[in-house]
Amino acid sequence: MTRAGESYWLDVWRQFKVHKGALASAAFLTGVIVAVAAGPWLWPVDPQFIDVRARNAGMSLEHPLGTDQLGRDTLARVIAGGRTSLAVGVTAMAIALVLGTLVGVLAGYLRRIDGALMRLTDLFLALPLLPLLLVAILLFRDMLRSAFGPEAGIFILIVAVIGITSWMQTARVVRGEVMTIREREFVLAARSIGTSRRRIITRHILPNVMSPVLVSATLGIANAIITESALSFLGLGFPSDFPTWGRLLYDGVDYLQRYPERAMAPGLAISLTVLAVNYLGDGLRDALDPRIRTR
């Protein structure tokens, strides 16, 4: 089914289109990204503006998603929160992915350091994550705050802390994959034509582990968003007046019985985004892997 002159990306796109869920997810995510990026122009309401007269308002034209107990507009806060949450998710995932893939490939390919790297991975897996995060935040918050300002400082801290504590699964999966691929004949064949070790890793092994890496990437975004929410809930995330989806969700929990929709808006935003990211990863994996693509 090869067509003459067709490019690689055209081929990928053709396969990607087949996966309707991924296509819908891509559209949804694009929508979310556009909304949070262009939010202030689309819905020009200040998320920090306190309107005491409109406290705890229900849905209306003026406040499509209602307001919170201080009269702040929920829609504006969800949009502003999305910015932070998505940025945290993507950046933390990228850090975790790079770390995990690096450790996994090195451990899987170089037998000599495999033991040491895997024990390190076990060590990180055995660490109780939440207390560790709390300690790290308490230790470094003030330092980073004074260096980069309150918001940027806490962003760097949270992203780094989540990234550094969530690479282990990726590393393990990648290591396993690399170990099976390393023994495959085409690696021997590549060596037999004089390919250097670094080239074997980058050109022959890395592309073959892309599908598990993509899957961990999508799961990683989801985890990072949720971890950030948990930190915000404990009061150790972003400042309390700085909205993120996690913060909004937990703020909403206090009023769950009287105003359930207040927790539902950020909750839906988190779940749908995470779901869409997972679907997208699924579709991307199918589309990028030439072995699956033409089946």
Add this chain to the structure above:
Amino acid sequence: MNREPLLEVRDLSVSFHSRDAVVHAVNRVNFVLHPGEVLGVVGESGSGKTVTMMALLGLLPSPPARISAEAVRFDGQKLLSLPPDRLRAIRGHRIGFIFQDPMTSLNPVLTVGYQIMEPMRHHLGLTRVQARDRAVELLDLVGIPDAARRLNDWPHRFSGGMRQRVMIALALACDPQVLVADEPTTALDVTIQAQILELVRSLREKVGMAIIWITHDLGVIAGLADRVMVMYAGQIVEQAGVGTLFEAASHPYTRALLGSVPDAGGVRRDRLMAITGQAAVLYRPPEACPFHSRCDEAVARCREEVPKRHSCGEEHDVACFRR
């Protein structure tokens, strides 16, 4: 043949060391390869054919492999003592390698074209465009139709025979002086095998490289090789020109091997001869003729000493006390 040998191997031994055992896979192997000749290497599974060739090119992982030799010279260079990057410059450039199973020897996520171009860009420093033109030529040469278009295809779009052709093109990419073919037709069906053999024969005439053809198929050797080495339990037990070997095999193992093949002439015997017993696995360096326990002609001396290869005719030597 009095020409300077292209490859000369003296007393090559390879052993594999695991936690609880040492296996002596190749023991004091000597052979030469002349430019342009086809050397067949026969022997049953585990006789050390592949290990010998991989050891020469540094393709065995070490540990567990330990390699020792008095001398391995390729075109004036001592292969075993070369630093890794110099050895890499020889592999794929001066010596090409074809593997047994074409289904697994190509990277499934890189296009065939990329994989053929890789050694040329790496060893010859060709640009993308030059390498591409040459890759098209190569695919044409090995008989892949519509070569220019198929370069962009992934390996799974090729059949087994086609993939082996690609592997051959890949091995030939840098005009090697030696092509080491490690049972390249065993994974293919008989008709494809015949096509590949025909291809190699014609390529040899066109390109003129020396070939080391590893196989356990005597029929293939008969039609292709100039000279044959028979390996058993990590040793070369007999070496002769191809005609001599088939007409006047000397070593009992070679004879048994020839007797166990259906007659190429089409005459059916009632039963094929089988060699009784199991091939020896050497956990210690050999102290006796490795074949003595399965040999009809064994005498006391065969159990006490390793026979050395001695000449027993023109270009014919054998490692047996009874000859």
